[in-house]
Amino acid sequence: MKVIRAKSAGFCWGVERAIKIAENYAEKNSGKVLTDGPLIHNSQMMEKLEKSGVREVGDYTSEKELQLSEEDKKSSVLVVRAHGISPERRKYLKNLGMEFRDATCPDVGVIAGRIKAGARKGKNTVVFGDPKHPEVIGLLGYAGGRGYVVQNEEDIEALPEMEGGVAMVSQSTMFVHEFQRLSDLLREKYPEAEIYDTICGATKERQTDLRKLVQQGAEAIIVIGGHHSANTRKLAKLAMEHDRPTYHIETAEQINPQIMSQYQTVGVTAGASTPDFIIDSVCKTLRGIEPVPAEA
Template identity: 35%
Template sequence: MEIEKAAELGFCTGVRRAIDILERAAREIGPLQTLGPVVHNQQVVEGLARSGIKAVESLDHLQGNILAISSHGVSPQVLEQIRDRGLQIVDTTCPFVRRAQVAARRLAQAGFLVIVFGEESHPEVQGVLGWAEGKGLATLEPPRFDKMPRRIGIISQTTQSYSGFARFVASFIGSDLATLSELRVVNTICDATRERQQAALELASRVDLIVVVGGRNSANSRGLAEICAAAGVETYHIERAGEIDPAWLRNHRRVGVTAGASTPDQAIEEVIAKLKHLDR
């Protein structure tokens, strides 16, 4: 059995940056807490906890006066609450998420209804909606309006697929363009997402089974699994090497491995080692 890794997989620069900031802060100022997990990967969260960096679900659960903002960012309303409490902030917001926040604010201030192509419950999307100043909504399906807004601005959750975003935008052009006075689209999908999706598609053309390594609550990892499955290759999404079922590998000669942008190198190597062990 041949095992091939995708050309681009695992940690993106935004995740590495967030972890570096947190680890440096922990060394310099001691243990600290993050508002929610810094990234959607349990192994990363567990590793940071061993370094004294632990996640809390809300400001009410915070202990101490230092709080880290996760790579997903927060809304200006949450930022104001943090400052009102006099907390020291360690900000690890991904630069691509920051760009989406700025785009949402500028569109809203220019009089557009901001539509975010993304998962409404995702912390990144909730934060971005906050920057839209109450003039936004999030959805993965084209919304239906009783009265179509005259000006619509469309942006994307940074980890959504390009193909999905393109279809979403096309739905407005195809059915609602005549009723709009202005439609503005800002591509806020991050480069790492595009690179990993393209590499996964290329890998899917060369293998007959793909293992996607990443947190199940990771939007970009789920997106990779969806893209690979849609390409017609047998696909399994796992978080850890121990989840691999030997039965998956029967009658497969070429196995591909890819991983989401929040998946650590160690998790990827453990999966590859397990696949090699099962091939003995």
């Protein structure tokens, strides 16, 4: 079978940077690195990281208090994930008295800076994103109590009258076309609204590459990544919107050779937290499947 692998499949630069920071500290610090919530949303990679001494503490949304022993506090370094955290969480973590290292993706830092600058001028912020996602929870912390999260038209309709002006940003991993649609609607409601497209370059590239897979003749799309990874789930949704049978898998073992053998050409993409070793093994397995010619 012919396999077309999207150029952007796998780690984005923000995730790669966070992993390097954690691994470097694990090496230097004799394997004692704690992360505030899962460093990345990929259980296979988390298992690998655990073996090199990177351990997750805390919770998915980085909101609960950390249960750490005095020994942990003295001998470990605490690393913040690529998603970033709220200023309140940062203060809390820094007050734990541990060595602290911030691996927030600089692209998320730019969004936080934009919100902070608006809040200082008394502006309200509308964030297009998932209110339960840790990145959005962290970003809202910069809005000075004047932040709103929207996911659809109904959420925009429900926004109250706002004094002081409105600025709209996006969670870094949203769909470009949906942001455009919702920001147009927001402008209709608040004609003076400032719109900032803060979807990161890595996300845009991944969405463009998916279209290219279809243009290059992929009859079906394989999306690799954690089932709990928001950006991987979005990629799978986008693939389905292109009217291609889409298979969201976590590892090569989940490929069904009988089903895949009906295709001559398959496109492969992967979420921002999917390691190369998994993408390589999926591509290898697919290449080994002999397509069965369709019956006349």
